[in-house]
Amino acid sequence: xxxxxxxxxxxxxxxxxxxxxxxxxxxxxxxxxxxxxxxxxxxxxxxxxxxxxxxxxxxxxxxxxxxxxxxxxxxxxxxxxxxxxxxxxxxxxxxxxxxxxxxxxxxxxxxxxxxxxxxxxxxxxxxxxxxxxxxxxxxxxxxxxxxxxxxxxxxxxxxxxxxxxxxxxxxxxxxxxxxxxxxxxxxxxxxxxxxxxxxxxxxxxxxxxxxxxxxxxxxxxxxxxxxxxxxxxxxxxxxxxxx
Amino acid sequence: xxxxxxxxxxxxxxxxxxxxxxxxxxxxxxxxxxxxxxxxxxxxxxxxxxxxxxxxxxxxxxxxxxxxxxxxxxxxxxxxxxxxxxxxxxxxxxxxxxxxxxxxxxxxxxxxxxxxxxxxxxxxxxxxxxxxxxxxxxxxxxxxxxxxxxxxxxxxxxxxxxxxxxxxxxxxxxxxxxxxxxxxxxxxxxxxxxxxxxxxxxxxxxxxxxxxxxxxxxxxxxxxxxxxxxxxxxxxxxxxxxxxxxxxxxxxxxxxxxxxxxxxxxxxxxxxxxxxxxxxxxxxxxxxxxxxxxxxxxxxxxxxxxxxxxxxxxxxxxxxxxxxxxxxxxxxxxxxxxxxxxxxxxxxxxxxxxxxxxxxxxxxxxxxxxxxxxxxxxxxxxxxxxxxxxxxxxxxxxxxxxxxxxxxxxxxxxxxxxxxxxxxxxxxxxxxxxxxxxxxxxxxxxxxxxxxxxxxxxxxxxxxxxxxxxxxxxxxxxxx
Numbered sequence: 062x063x064x065x066x067x068x069x070x071x072x073x074x075x076x077x078x079x080x081x082x083x084x085x086x087x088x089x090x091x092x093x094x095x096x097x098x099x100x101x102x103x104x105x106x107x108x109x110x111x112x113x114x115x116x117x118x119x120x121x122x123x124x125x126x127x128x129x130x131x132x133x134x135x136x137x138x139x140x141x142x143x144x145x146x147x148x149x150x151x152x153x154x155x156x157x158x159x160x161x162x163x164x165x166x167x168x169x170x171x172x173x174x175x176x177x178x179x180x181x182x183x184x185x186x187x188x189x190x191x192x193x194x195x196x197x198x199x200x201x202x203x204x205x206x207x208x209x210x211x212x213x214x215x216x217x218x219x220x221x222x223x224x225x226x227x228x229x230x231x232x233x234x235x236x237x238x239x240x241x242x243x244x245x246x247x248x249x250x251x252x253x254x255x256x257x258x259x260x261x262x263x264x265x266x267x268x269x270x271x272x273x274x275x276x277x278x279x280x281x282x283x284x285x286x287x288x289x290x291x292x293x294x295x296x297x298x299x300x301x302x303x304x
Numbered sequence: 305x306x307x308x309x310x311x312x313x314x315x316x317x318x319x320x321x322x323x324x325x326x327x328x329x330x331x332x333x334x335x336x337x338x339x340x341x342x343x344x345x346x347x348x349x350x351x352x353x354x355x356x357x358x359x360x361x362x363x364x365x366x367x368x369x370x371x372x373x374x375x376x377x378x379x380x381x382x383x384x385x386x387x388x389x390x391x392x393x394x395x396x397x398x399x400x401x402x403x404x405x406x407x408x409x410x411x412x413x414x415x416x417x418x419x420x421x422x423x424x425x426x427x428x429x430x431x432x433x434x435x436x437x438x439x440x441x442x443x444x445x446x447x448x449x450x451x452x453x454x455x456x457x458x459x460x461x462x463x464x465x466x467x468x469x470x471x472x473x474x475x476x477x478x479x480x481x482x483x484x485x486x487x488x489x490x491x492x493x494x495x496x497x498x499x500x501x502x503x504x505x506x507x508x509x510x511x512x513x514x515x516x517x518x519x520x521x522x523x524x525x526x527x528x529x530x531x532x533x534x535x536x537x538x539x540x541x542x543x544x545x546x547x548x549x550x551x552x553x554x555x556x557x558x559x560x561x562x563x564x565x566x567x568x569x570x571x572x573x574x575x576x577x578x579x580x581x582x583x584x585x586x587x588x589x590x591x592x593x594x595x596x597x598x599x600x601x602x603x604x605x606x607x608x609x610x611x612x613x614x615x616x617x618x619x620x621x622x623x624x625x626x627x628x629x630x631x632x633x634x635x636x637x638x639x640x641x642x643x644x645x646x647x648x649x650x651x652x653x654x655x656x657x658x659x660x661x662x663x664x665x666x667x668x669x670x671x672x673x674x675x676x677x678x679x680x681x682x683x684x685x686x687x688x689x690x691x692x693x694x695x696x697x698x699x700x701x702x703x704x705x706x707x708x709x710x711x712x713x714x715x716x717x718x719x720x721x722x723x724x725x726x727x728x729x730x731x732x733x734x735x736x737x738x739x740x741x742x743x744x745x746x747x748x749x750x751x752x753x754x755x756x757x758x759x760x761x762x763x764x765x766x767x768x769x770x771x772x773x774x775x776x777x778x779x780x781x782x783x784x
Contacts, residue, residue, distance in 0.1 A: 077774035111700025115721035236677025244759020249641035279764030
């Protein structure tokens, strides 16, 4: 099985370790993983801002870059949602592209979905000593139905115990450009998320979308919580590099 | 359109900032949010006890409302004919101004000096209270929450809990001032006492008003009736005690049959307050007939367009299904950080972010469609399955298509899009950006001030990246 890893622009720039963790996870499960070199951004920022033209251009670029593989795996619910739900709609009136978008959408999986639904992995390279609490990101949860998959995977990590936080399905207040446009509103929302995380009292908060994680981590640190680790699911499942 | 002139929706960003820092408001909202969310969750869970399934009911409710919206003109004609047959008068209003002129005309013809009102959002759209007062007619809101905001000279901040932003102490101060008595120390145990006080004042108004104005939750086409769903009982007083009853409601509020109404009632109170059924469900049909002892002598329906007809058949026709339960705002992280007044017009929360631009002009509410994290908590609780985030998104596209976005944003987006479309160049620039971000960080590896995202970084310490992008590191590994 030959699959493409789309690392996302945010992981590329802000936390490459998530890309490498995804790579290790998929390779240790026996996949041949390619990182297509022409990938940049899925185009969600343009789509979300309401600029259809730029969003379409970037969708076509991503489709051309990613369509020659058995699967495409993305360590982000948000970007996967863009490829799976938005691309076909975005290109619906451009016949050759519409079909290509649909084919790609059907082959594209968010990381935890791919590991559970396609691969059905049992052995994970990672280990974690302590408790974690899981933040359900909005696009993953309400867009793609990702709820149990990451929890099933976390349950397989030796030494890890899962503590649910109150209101784990509540938005963290990131929302891409929303956090830039309405910084103070976003802060009020993420404050509630920080309180939920504190109530869970876990050693780490884990999520599947780096956007949410940067937002949550940024606020936790500013509030003076320097202890709670903020980790991407891939980082927990794959364990630290070199192990 | 008068409504547009009254809208403050252009000032969302400034208002939002003020509301976020308003401690009293934040306290009131923090108290209300878990109640709304918890009650609805319990109400929806309770469906199983009646052998009902939320997803199935929601599809049924959606289908009923779709059927109406798809053939709105036909249903309106049926309703009009049936309502007339029961003795009611049916008037049409194109906009808020026409609502006001109809109401003033009816008041003049019937010698009205005082109007008691049960909640009508349409009268808010029209600014009817101001128009009545200007004509020397006293409007009295009788829904407790509406009464409170009327005393305060404010607009409702929530469609089903208009005074949710007010604390008990604020209400006590208003009552003392307007009821002409000294202020007292109040605890939550005194709330029934305060409600009784309001009731005593309102009762006098019920008995002396010549006209009652209400909204309608639904208009039943087959019977020509208005359906009213309330909890306080004031709705019954308003619609039966005064000589004249005026129902002001939007043209989209039709449901075909009483059976359809019963189906919608499975979800409306549960979505709004978590109740299996509201305290009062009234079906008002026609006028007082010969030999009957209660009911108005005259019933007038004012059916209002105010932007609705234009939505039928458009990209936004889904919005016409809305049954005004308030679940979208009750589950909105943005609404509960700001309260309703930040939205600047009649409807707050996600429904307002769609309706305000559509009814008052897209160019008059540029921030609202962006005032969403896209979390879709609203869409997932909507009892008639309105894809609210998708509608907000479509409004964002229209803003772009009409060149209404600020030029800085347009240039930034275009530059970024151009760059993201050139992978080799993008690699070089993102590498530079990674090093720049690394350089911004302090000794602990955090970026405390970030000029490119001032609003966001004002409340956060961003963890700095390692200084090389994934693709740079990956390429280096491949070479090794």
